Structure formats: C-alpha cells, structure tokens
Amino acid sequence: xxxxxxxxxxxxxxxxxxxxxxxxxxxxxxxxxxxxxxxxxxxxxxxxxxxxxxxxxxxxxxxxxxxxxxxxxxxxxxxxxxxxxxxxxxxxxxxxxxxxxxxxxxxxxxxxxxxxxxxxxxxxxxxxxxxxxxxxxxxxxxxxxxxxxxxxxxxxxxxxxxxxxxxxxxxxxxxxxxxxxxxxxxxxxxxxxxxxxxxxxxxxxxxxxxxxxxxxxxxxxxxxxxxxxxxxxxxxxxxxxxxxxxxxxxxxxxxxxxxxxxxxxxxxxxxxxxxxxxxxxxxxxxxxxxxxxxxxxxxxxxxxxxxx
Amino acid sequence: xxxxxxxxxxxxxxxxxxxxxxxxxxxxxxxxxxxxxxxxxxxxxxxxxxxxxxxxxxxxxxxxxxxxxxxxxxxxxxxxxxxxxxxxxxxxxxxxxxxxxxxxxxxxxxxxxxxxxxxxxxxxxxxxxxxxxxxxxxxxxxxxxxxxxxxxxxxxxxxxxxxxxxxxxxxxxxxxxxxxxxxxxxxxxxxxxxxxxxxxxxxxxxxxxxxxxxxxxxxxxxxxxxxxxxxxxxxxxxxxxxxxxxxxxxxxxxxxxxxxxxxxxxxxxxxxxxxxxxxxxxxxxxxxxxxxxxxxxxxxxxxxxxxxxxxxxxxxxxxxxxxxxxxxxxxxxxxxxxxxxxxxxxxxxxxxxxxxxxxxxxxxxxxxxxxxxxxxxxxxxxxxxxxxxxxxxxxxxxxxxxxxxxxxxxxxxxxxxxxxxxxxxxxxxxxxxxxxxxxxxxxxxxxxxxxxxxxxxxx
Numbered sequence: 001x002x003x004x005x006x007x008x009x010x011x012x013x014x015x016x017x018x019x020x021x022x023x024x025x026x027x028x029x030x031x032x033x034x035x036x037x038x039x040x041x042x043x044x045x046x047x048x049x050x051x052x053x054x055x056x057x058x059x060x061x062x063x064x065x066x067x068x069x070x071x072x073x074x075x076x077x078x079x080x081x082x083x084x085x086x087x088x089x090x091x092x093x094x095x096x097x098x099x100x101x102x103x104x105x106x107x108x109x110x111x112x113x114x115x116x117x118x119x120x121x122x123x124x125x126x127x128x129x130x131x132x133x134x135x136x137x138x139x140x141x142x143x144x145x146x147x148x149x150x151x152x153x154x155x156x157x158x159x160x161x162x163x164x165x166x167x168x169x170x171x172x173x174x175x176x177x178x179x180x181x182x183x184x185x186x187x188x189x190x191x192x193x194x195x196x197x198x199x200x201x202x203x204x205x206x207x208x209x210x211x212x213x214x215x216x217x218x219x220x221x222x223x224x225x226x227x228x229x230x231x232x233x234x235x236x237x238x239x240x241x242x243x244x245x246x247x248x249x250x251x252x253x254x255x256x257x258x259x260x261x262x263x264x265x266x267x268x269x270x271x272x273x274x275x276x277x278x279x280x281x282x283x284x285x286x287x288x289x290x291x292x293x294x295x296x297x298x299x300x301x302x303x304x305x306x307x308x
Numbered sequence: 309x310x311x312x313x314x315x316x317x318x319x320x321x322x323x324x325x326x327x328x329x330x331x332x333x334x335x336x337x338x339x340x341x342x343x344x345x346x347x348x349x350x351x352x353x354x355x356x357x358x359x360x361x362x363x364x365x366x367x368x369x370x371x372x373x374x375x376x377x378x379x380x381x382x383x384x385x386x387x388x389x390x391x392x393x394x395x396x397x398x399x400x401x402x403x404x405x406x407x408x409x410x411x412x413x414x415x416x417x418x419x420x421x422x423x424x425x426x427x428x429x430x431x432x433x434x435x436x437x438x439x440x441x442x443x444x445x446x447x448x449x450x451x452x453x454x455x456x457x458x459x460x461x462x463x464x465x466x467x468x469x470x471x472x473x474x475x476x477x478x479x480x481x482x483x484x485x486x487x488x489x490x491x492x493x494x495x496x497x498x499x500x501x502x503x504x505x506x507x508x509x510x511x512x513x514x515x516x517x518x519x520x521x522x523x524x525x526x527x528x529x530x531x532x533x534x535x536x537x538x539x540x541x542x543x544x545x546x547x548x549x550x551x552x553x554x555x556x557x558x559x560x561x562x563x564x565x566x567x568x569x570x571x572x573x574x575x576x577x578x579x580x581x582x583x584x585x586x587x588x589x590x591x592x593x594x595x596x597x598x599x600x601x602x603x604x605x606x607x608x609x610x611x612x613x614x615x616x617x618x619x620x621x622x623x624x625x626x627x628x629x630x631x632x633x634x635x636x637x638x639x640x641x642x643x644x645x646x647x648x649x650x651x652x653x654x655x656x657x658x659x660x661x662x663x664x665x666x667x668x669x670x671x672x673x674x675x676x677x678x679x680x681x682x683x684x685x686x687x688x689x690x691x692x693x694x695x696x697x698x699x700x701x702x703x704x705x706x707x708x709x710x711x712x713x714x715x716x717x718x719x720x721x722x723x724x725x726x727x728x729x730x731x732x733x734x735x736x737x738x739x740x741x742x743x744x745x746x747x748x749x750x751x752x753x754x755x756x757x758x759x760x761x762x763x764x765x766x767x
Contacts, residue, residue: 077747166724255716272394275427
C-alpha cells in the first residue's frame with residue numbers, strides 16, 4: 001500500500017522495520033506458529049493431500065501413468081459445453097460485479113458515516129444467505145406464478161419457470177444469483193480498503209481543485225487496485241467451482257437444468273453417478289490448473305504482493 | 309534466550325501430546341462402540357424406505373413384532389438425486405460399511421439395471437433366492453423390462469404398477485362433451501382438447517410441462533423407439549419412426565400444446581386438478597394428481613379410469629410412469645434373509661394392500677385385495693379396476709430401463725422449447741431429443757443403432 005509522508009506513516013515504518021529484527025517486548029512468536037500450524041495441518045489434510053490424490057488418480061491408467069483420462073474426458077460431449085457455460089457465467093458475473101462493487105463502494109465512501117453504514121448493511125444482507133438458501137429464494141423469484149417481479153418476467157413472455165431457466169438464460173440466471181449474494185461483502189471490503197487511504201491525500205486533491213468524480217477515478221481507484229485484483233482472484237476461483245446453485249435448480253426443475261451444467265457438476269456426475277473416479281479426477285485437475293493459472297496471472301499482472 | 313527456548317519446547321511438547329491423546333482417544337472410542345454392537349444380538353437387517361412406504365413398515369412390524377430390522381428413511385432416490393448411485397460408488401472404493409442397506413426401496417424404475425451392471429455390480433441376483441413361480445406372477449413384462457439385466461440376472465422385484473390409463477372426470481366430461489363416448493384413439497383424444505382450446509380455455513386434457521410428460525405419456529404409449537435396448541450394450545434410437553412421428557404430428561396439428569395440454573406441471577395446473585377434464589396418466593396419479601378426497605382436490609368417487617388410447621399403430625399398449633423397485637445388496641451379510649424380506653415386501657398381501665397411495669401391486673395375486681379397498685375413492689369401481697388390471701398387463705416393454713433418465717434428457721434439451729410461446733414443433737424436437745439421448749447412450753458405453761446417420765455415429 002502507498003505510504004505517504006506524515007506522522008502516522010513514520011510510526012508504521014518504524015514498526016515494520018522493528019518486526020524484522022528483535023521481538024518487541026511482550027509478544028511471543030509461539031502464538032504465530034501455533035495459529036499457522038493449525039492452518040498448515042488443515043491445508044495439508046484437506047487441500048494438498050486430496051489434490052495430490054486427484055492428480056494421482058487422473059494420471060493412473062491401466063497401463064501405468066498416462067493422460068488417457070484427460071483425453072477421454074475432453075472428448076465427452078458434456079465436457080466442452082460445461083466449460084463454455086462456466087466461462088460465459090464468469091465473464092458476465094465478474095465484469096458486472098467488479099463494475100458495480102467499485103462504483104457502489106466509491107459512492108458509499110462519500111456519504112456521511114451513519115448513512116454510509118446503513119447502506120453498507122443493506123448491501124450486505126443478501127450475502128447472509130448461504131448458497132443453497134439463496135438458490136431457493138431465487139427459484140421463487142424466477143417462477144412467474146409466484147414471483148414479486150412477475151411483471152418483469154411477463155415482459156419477457158415468461159409464463160412458467162421452464163421459460164425463465166431455458167438453457168440460453170442460465171449463465172445470466174446464475175450471475176444474478178451470485179452477484180446478489182457476493183456483492184455486499186465485497187462492497188464492505190472495498191469500503192475498508194478506501195478507508196486505508198490517508199485523509200491528507202484526499203484533502204490535498206480537493207485543495208488542488210479535484211471534483212468528487214476526479215478524486216474517485218484518479219486518486220481512490222488506483223489505490224484500491226490491489227483489492228480489486230484480490231476480489232477477482234477469489235471470485236474467479238469460487239465461480240469456476242459453481243455447484244450448489246445449478247444443482248438445486250436442477251433438482252427443483254426435475255432436470256431442466258442439466259445435472260452436468262458446470263464442470264464441477266460434471267466431475268461429481270462422473271464420480272458418483274458413473275462410478276468413474278479417474279475421469280472425475282481428470283476434470284477436477286483441469287479446473288485446478290485453470291484456477292491456478294488465472295490466479296498467477298492476476299497476482300503477477302496486478303502486482304498483488306508488491307509493497308510500494 | 310535459553311529460558312525462552314525451554315519454555316517454547318515445553319509448550320510445543322504439550323501441544324503434540326494433547327493432539328496425540330485426542331486422536332488416540334477418538335479411535336478407541338470408535339472401536340469400542342463398534343465392538344459393542346457386534347457383541348450384541350445378531351446384526352439387524354437394514355432396510356431403506358421412502359416416506360410413502362412407511363405404511364408398509366408399520367404393516368410388517370404389526371405382523372412380525374419381533375423382527376430384527378432397522379428401518380431407515382431416505383428420499384427413495386427420487387428425481388435423479390442419485391443417492392444410491394453416489395453411495396454405492398463411494399462404498400465400492402472405501403469398502404461397504406456395516407450400516408449399508410441390505411434391502412432398499414427405489415422409486416426410480418430405471419435404476420436397477422445400472423446398479424446391477426458394470427461398473428457398479430452391487431445388486432444380488434435374486435434368481436437363486438426367489439422361486440420361479442413367484443417371479444412369474446408379476447404383471448405383464450414388468451420383470452423382464454425393469455428387473456432383468458441383459459445377461460439374465462434378476463436384480464430387483466417390482467413393487468407397484470405405474471401403468472397408464474385415461475383418467476376421466478365424468479362430471480366435467482358430460483358438461484363439455486355431453487353423451488359422446490370416451491375417446492379410444494389419440495386423434496379423438498387430442499380433438500377433444502382442440503375443442504376445449506377455444507370453447508373452454510383453462511380446462512386441460514393433460515400436461516407437457518414436466519420432463520416426463522412427453523416421453524412417458526405420449527412416446528412410450530405409442531411404441532416410439534427412442535429407448536429400445538436391442539441387445540447387450542446396443543440401443544435403437546430412431547426419431548424418424550412412424551411410431552414417433554405419428555403421435556407428434558397429431559400433437560402439433562391439434563394445437564393443444566400450451567393450451568389444453570398445459571405448460572404447467574401436471575401437479576400444478578393453474579386452477580387446480582378440478583380443471584382437468586381427462587388426462588392420460590399413471591395409476592397412482594388418481595390420488596396424487598387429482599388430490600382425490602383432499603380439500604383442494606377432486607371429491608371422492610369422481611375420477612374413473614378408462615383404458616388409455618390405442619397406439620397410433622393400432623397396438624394395445626400403454627406407457628408407464630414410475631413404479632418402485634425392491635433392491636437387495638450383493639454385499640448383504642445375510643443374503644438369504646434380505647432376499648426373503650424383499651420378496652415378502654413385494655408379494656405379501658398384508659403389505660401390498662396398505663393404503664390407496666401405495667399403488668396397485670405389480671404382483672398379480674395381490675391385486676384383487678388391493679382393488680377392493682378402492683371402491684370409495686374412485687367412481688365406477690368396476691370400470692376403474694378393470695382398466696387398471698388391463699393397463700398393468702399392457703405396458704410396452706420397448707422403453708428399456710437404462711442408466712440415464714430419458715425424462716431428465718427431455719427436460720434439459722426440449723422442455724423449454726415446448727413451453728415457450730409459441731411452442732416449438734414436437735416433431736422437430738424429436739431429432740434434438742434423439743441426438744441428446746444418443747450422446748448419453750454413448751457416454752454410458754452403449755452402441756447406438758439408427759437409420760439417422762448422425763444420431764448413430766454422433767458426428
């Protein structure tokens with residue numbers, strides 16, 4: 001983060017320098033190791049070990065190590081459509097989430113504190129529903145006969161639920177669901193990031209004649225760039241693993257949303273409905289590789305871990 | 309410095325010891341519980357049933373109060389949730405636990421063949437446990453169609469018949485059609501719907517709004533070969549067959565799709581089941597769809613079952629929508645007892661006659677007792693019973709149980725086109741449907757035979 005000249009920043013620099021040398025009195029490194037140890041154990045047991053197992057399963061064929069499972073799954077007629085679906089969904093969702101979250105966070109930041117807090121609460125509330133609960137609520141919203149937004153659905157000539165969740169609409173349907181659940185939390189985080197910007201900087205800009213819009217675009221936006229990248233990395237990963245919403249919609253519509261719509265669903269289907277764990281592992285490893293590549297790209301180009 | 313290191317080492321050691329004790333204790337506790345169970349009386353039979361079979365459980369326990377059986381409620385594997393498939397897949401990898409079910413009720417009549425064949429192979433071959441005489445007394449070709457693998461193993465027992473009849477509300481029918489005879493052909497049936505479209509909109513003769521509507525009510529009942537297994541691992545999918553296009557052309561030209569064949573699910577017709585003049589539907593729909601006797605439903609003594617319309621090719625067959633199965637696990641510790649229990653549940657009149665909702669027993673000798681309990685529920689009991697028994701014996705066996713759900717494929721491929729306004733052509737949807745079915749067949753390792761080259765080869 002940018003550290004400008006000032007008393008607060010000087011104190012911060014002294015503390016940062018101090019932690020790399022002798023321990024300040026009263027702190028113990030054992031606490032840090034303790035907490036990190038818990039995390040490392042869980043990471044190994046629930047993150048690294050299953051990933052290694054999946055990679056091993058995906059690469060073990062009847063003739064030793066090989067990529068035949070990757071080739072076979074790539075040729076499944078469900079494979080490319082699933083990745084197309086998730087790519088479309090991610091494109092629509094990430095673009096709209098980034099734009100709206102940044103704009104709303106910037107606007108909320110300019111409001112008086114109490115008004116700002118009220119708005120942040122309102123934005124945050126939909127996020128209180130976990131994936132499955134929000135899927136049920138949206139199911140109700142998307143059913144023309146029961147939805148309070150029926151007039152919007154009727155304007156599209158949707159009379160029954162199967163009209164709303166027709167195949168072409170699904171990426172948009174899931175993007176809407178994901179946006180409403182996730183946007184609020186990210187607005188709160190962006191607001192926190194904006195609060196990190198020293199007031200002196202903003203005052204200096206205003207003294208120099210910058211309007212609210214120019215302050216937002218030229219001063220605040222570049223300073224929260226890393227947070228935007230952070231949001232993109234986490235959202236991309238979460239979105240690529242979409243499972244709960246299409247699964248619930250699939251069960252509720254009796255199969256109209258196919259049980260293999262997203263790649264994660266495809267992997268689950270291959271493992272648990274076809275008893276074909278090697279193929280499922282191959283699809284999972286594909287997802288892992290894509291997620292890692294995008295994360296590396298975003299971290300590198302977004303300079304997420306650089307300290308200026 | 310030295311002092312600090314010792315303190316840290318002490319703390320670290322303490323942490324490690326605590327974790328070790330914790331893990332050790334948990335393991336001991338788990339083993340202790342397991343051993344205690346084994347030391348007790350012999351292991352109970354574990355039976356998985358769904359909510360609709362709870363009256364069966366009560367009837368069984370009333371007849372055998374000291375039976376050593378553990379009844380577990382689950383969702384009956386309904387609606388493609390694939391509970392049994394996912395559990396079996398997991399247990400095939402990790403080993404079957406002691407609380408795995410020995411006997412299961414499955415509400416999906418296409419499950420047995422998948423679970424009893426590779427790669428699952430988890431169902432017991434009942435041929436050596438259930439007498440041939442008993443196996444031969446199930447209605448029509450139901451055992452051959454749903455419970456016999458291509459290699460000849462008998463891997464389930466049919467519970468209830470879900471054959472299709474023509475449900476008629478005689479009050480409404482007389483009101484709209486006077487003394488005209490009940491339709492016996494599909495063209496007459498659809499023509500009645502066309503009359504309703506303009507004269508009495510809102511009244512329906514059925515639905516196309518569910519995934520199962522078109523394939524189970526219309527295509528199956530007309531011997532349309534879109535799901536016909538013709539040999540081991542070979543399936544015929546021919547959307548161009550006259551048996552398929554015959555009925556779809558009739559549906560398109562009648563103009564009923566979206567009007568008197570409602571867009572909504574048959575369970576959710578706008579205005580309630582009182583808007584259904586007549587509908588082709590399964591036996592169990594008499595209570596489930598029409599809510600017979602319930603506050604929002606059709607009053608007791610109204611609905612009458614007539615034989616479903618004759619197929620467009622003249623064959624006296626009907627379709628099927630459901631009908632549960634009794635499965636026995638190959639990994640049951642006591643296969644003889646498990647098979648005996650499954651046989652009892654499927655064939656004993658004490659169990660099979662319980663409650664109207666349970667459905668007509670597929671086991672023919674039980675049908676009479678069951679039917680006699682219905683006289684207060686439906687109108688014209690003689691006609692209804694005769695239509696039921698006839699239908700149960702006339703289900704076309706050419707719509708084979710396969711490891712994919714033909715209903716779900718229709719739902720994900722064609723349903724939205726059919727429920728759009730205006731609806732797409734049903735005949736045109738046949739090819740889209742057939743292509744999707746062929747892809748699913750190839751995914752499951754079947755070879756597809758079809759005069760349509762692109763469907764047969766998948767290119």
